[in-house]
Amino acid sequence: MASGCRIEISYIDPETYASIVNHDLRKSILRTLYAMTMDGPVSKQELADRLGIGYHQLSYQLTHQLSEFWTVGEERKVRGTRLELIQPSSPSSVFITLGRDGKIFIVDPLANLFGPLSTEGTRCDGCSPQEADRCLGHVEEGCCFTGHPSDEEKAVLKSNGRNEPLRAMDVAIICALRGVSTANRCVVSIPCDSCPFKRRAIRIDDDISASGKP
Numbered sequence: 001m002a003s004g005c006r007i008e009i010s011y012i013d014p015e016t017y018a019s020i021v022n023h024d025l026r027k028s029i030l031r032t033l034y035a036m037t038m039d040g041p042v043s044k045q046e047l048a049d050r051l052g053i054g055y056h057q058l059s060y061q062l063t064h065q066l067s068e069f070w071t072v073g074e075e076r077k078v079r080g081t082r083l084e085l086i087q088p089s090s091p092s093s094v095f096i097t098l099g100r101d102g103k104i105f106i107v108d109p110l111a112n113l114f115g116p117l118s119t120e121g122t123r124c125d126g127c128s129p130q131e132a133d134r135c136l137g138h139v140e141e142g143c144c145f146t147g148h149p150s151d152e153e154k155a156v157l158k159s160n161g162r163n164e165p166l167r168a169m170d171v172a173i174i175c176a177l178r179g180v181s182t183a184n185r186c187v188v189s190i191p192c193d194s195c196p197f198k199r200r201a202i203r204i205d206d207d208i209s210a211s212g213k214p
Helices: 014-021 024-036 044-051 055-064 129-141 151-159 168-178
Strands: 004-011 070-078 081-088 094-098 104-108 113-116 186-191
Touching: 004 168, 014 024, 014 094, 014 104, 014 113, 024 044, 024 055, 024 081, 044 055, 044 081, 094 168, 129 168, 129 186, 151 168, 168 186
Parallel strands: 004 094
Antiparallel strands: 004 186, 070 081, 094 104, 104 113
């Protein structure tokens, strides 16, 4: 869907999850990168300036700790040198991982959600029931939809604080978990003008946090 907002639900390993959630700077880098690049890529220096850290400190984190989360979106020649503009590898990405007893953990940089699903919730939680129903319809029509959650899967969601009526991200998370064994991602396309979360202003506060969290 060319006019859609493409959301990828991807599984990350628990070590990668822990390295982000337990490190405030890495969380700040991701959420600031995602928020700053909604309209286009930015330079590493612009990102470092916005974070209030040194260029080399940022570059180290991007290269050695966060390399899978960003890519070069554009290159420019500036005074005879090459300037790289970077962006998220997949804008609007949501990452999940599994812990003991079916506990689900989430990393959603754009929505500023980092931690257990049971406490962080999803980007859908700020939407009205009517808005949620509309977006759920887009998920059900998507190519990665593999059927509504079974009773067992609903029990897993409930143990993670996600109760019925289920919302778009709940169903997408289940579809993504079903694809873990085959490394398949769940890709959801919702028209940008129909996504209440994307319509809400997403800014970066003075303390370097995105305001997308409900």
